[in-house]
Amino acid sequence: MLSRFRPWIVLTTVLIILTICTSSVSNAALGDRILARGSRGPEVTELQKRLQMLGYVVGPIDGIYGRQTEAGVRLFQKEHGLAVDGIAGPRTISELKRLTGQSVTTGGKSVGYKSSDIDLLARLVSAEAKGEPYRGQVAVAAVVLNRIKSSQFPNTIPDVIYQPGAFSPVANGEIWKNPVSSAIQATYEALNGTDPSYGALFFFNPAKTTNKYIWSRPQIVKIGNHIFCR
Amino acid sequence: MTSKFWLRALGVFLTLSLLWGVSEYRRAEELKIATENQYRRSLADFVTQLDSLETNLAKSRAAGTPTQQIYYLSQSSQQSNTALKDLSLLPAKEYGLAYVDQFLNQIGELTSILTQKIAKGEDLNNDEEQTLAMMHDRLLTINRDVQEFYVDLNTENIAWLDKPSGQASWNFRSPSVVPTAAQGEEEPNKPTSVRSSLEQLDASLQKLPPFTYSGQTDTHTVPEPLGLPKTTVTEEEAKDIATDFLKTIGYDNPKPQAAGTSSGPLGGYIFEFEGVTVDVCKKGGVVTLFRDERPLGLQKLSVEQTVAQAMKTLKALGWNEFVKTSTEDFGAYILLEAVSEEQDVRIYPDKIRLTVGRDNGQITAYDSTPYWLYHHDRTLKPKLTPAEAKKKLRSNFVIKESRLAVISLPGWEEAFCYEFRGNINDEDFLIYINAQDGTEEKIQRIIRTPRGEFLQ
Structure with a gap:
């Protein structure tokens, strides 16, 4: 009996794993998870880019949350009245995203950074x-x-x-x-x-x-x- | 054996350095050509623009109907700006050309002012016709001179910049990228470079009288502040004023110390106190600028709470009739602008700017210079009714708010207007209709930046 279902179970498992993997790759956006020393990935790259836009030194934009990125986050937190812990949590990320966002018309159309x-x-x-x-x-x-x-x-x-x-x-x-x-x-x-x-x-x-x-x-x-x- | 080895090594070394030298020389040559191409392109464009500007200016003076006048004047305005841009790309002495730049700028400004005037349905008066004629006349000379040296450049192979004395000829680096001063003025008869030709032209023009025209945006700021009280204060009195100011905005027992002076129309005394600077104007004894460079603490107040605190501080400083017109949220602090409101009329030129900490709501910067520069008694009686002003707007402009306001125009002129905030094409705009003659004076687009609303 069991043997008849085995291919299905295997297939479903593979599908689920694939779905999880691809979703975490394609949808990994800044703000989905807390980033801290040792984090890696495209969200870290975005974090570094946005920090750099505001003038915080993060070293090379390499997607690795290292010592320099942590220092950049700390300085950003200090200069923006946030608790200084060197961890890019929801508050830090939302403030960073707000300040590096694009401008919009009152009707909501994006008009770019204008910067x-x-x-x-x-x-x-x-x-x-x-x-x-x-x-x-x-x-x-x-x-x-x-x-x-x-x-x-x-x-x-x-x-x-x-x-x-x-x-x-x-x-x-x-x-x-x-x-x-x-x-x-x-x-x-x-x-x-x-x-x-x-x-x-x-x-x-x-x-x-x-x-x-x-x-x-x-x-x-x-x-x-x-x-x-x- | 060893000597042979060293001889070979030396040979290899020499060959390598020779190859390196040749490749470096080639690169330098390429760079020289690239730089020179940029310069040549800018100069060629400058000559073309100037020539076409001269033609259009001549045509604008011949045109009999407003449509053609507007066309040629607005063309002239754009071309003078482009010519100016080309000129600024040419190799320069430390601070560029004074007269030619200024002259082109003035043509750009005057033609733009006249375009707007004709577009409003007015005619040019005698003075304006005359100024335009004088400018055209002078432009003719400049255009001719520029074309002459352009021909010289193409026939005599003139350098871009004069070689600095002491630079030996074996130095094959491009002389055009060496930022040295040309000495054109010392040899008035024989310019040896493009730069010195331009400088010679500039020097010859400086002897000519300057132009004056109404609506001149040349100074861009009032020559004398209009709003300063008549009295003057001594350093001691200024110190007391600074101390009182600091006490009012929340400092306990401040002890500001003299830290220098400033000169000019708003010049006065500068005081310092634990990272704080306060500028007190000698004339009128008012605080013009204040700044506290303290590190800001944790955000404890919302933007609204911070604004409320700031408005309270403004009141405490004696600015009672002020309304907030914009805020920008920078996280740890906000930037706020407030303007005075007299008889329900918003006076935009009489402005005060603040930055306010979101940690404790204390102001960290204060700038009242616009108020002191522009504040004066104004007649605020509109000739048009709101309904008459509304008729000037497009029929599909949906009005959300309206009020009377004084706005600043280019230069330091002002206009008394009806301000309409409304929506058209799914966007909000501020449109200003002159309350005296119904002219549409200004249109501002409202943009939402990450920090707050912004007028464009």
């Missing part, structure tokens, strides 16, 4: 003012935005940043490094209109600059190591 300018400006801020006080970082972003408004400079963020000779991080390639999280936040604040430089068009580090032209500009304010001038 290409923000990313480029944040890279410049990061390369120019990483380690400076936060308001100094906002001020550097504001200088670029002030240049857009000025008739002496080009009219878009990429045009101002890539203007030949305008910023040293472009000349030496520093701008290609991923921006730090504070630079991204400072960029958002400057884009909102805050300008701690009070309308500056230039800034320089007095300890490193001998350029006569820049020293001749009327100075407005000194923030951290930078002098901002018009």
